[in-house]
Amino acid sequence: METVPFSKNTLHLVIDMQRLFAEETEWHTPAIAVILPNVLKLSRARPSDTLFARFVVPQNADAAKGAWKTYYRRWSSVTLDAIDPAMLGLVAPLVAIADDRSIVDKETYSIFGSKGFSERLQAAGIDTLIFSGVETDVCVYASVLDAVDAGYRVILAADALASSNVQAHDAVLETLVPRLSDQVEVLSTDAILKLWQA
Secondary structure, eight states: OOOOOOOSSEEEEEEOOBHHHHSSSTTOOTTHHHHHHHHHHHHHHSGGGEEEEEEOOOSSGGGSOTTHHHHHHHTGGGSTTTSOGGGGSBOHHHHTTOOGGGEEEESSSSGGGSTTHHHHHHHHTOOEEEEEEEOIIIIIHHHHHHHHHTTOEEEEEEEEEEOSOHHHHHHIIIIIGGGGTTTEEEEOHHHHHHHHHO
């Protein structure tokens, strides 16, 4: 696919860059520290065109829906009965950029599962989505597939994505995403910034 400058209706989605994943929990994703500088570069370049997704966990497994009950019985250590709600907050450097309007809470892997999110994008005329954050193979990939289905131009910031499972991260970027090469572009942070400013 020929890479062309982004439209003025481009939005950067930062997925789950939260203390819950950055600190010592069962969901710790150490590579957050590696990608944070690039996530910051993208977010600071266009703060008014950036949204921050937060994965919100239930109080306990019984408060979850359907098969999520089984999921949170396994991961009871990250429910609100076990952790400080402050752990759901963004990592410190992003707190200075985000505000209440730019934070999107979700109870699902995909940001498109957040009530009103699709309508918000449509109302703003968004046609291009840039993704950064964690985890590449779970919440990011789920969101990407929904974005593709909805017809958005999708950009992955390869050096601003990470997972706690390196093999799964690589599998998404090297095997799964290339199967969608007509709909998903994989670019570096610097290449994205160049195209976004063109």
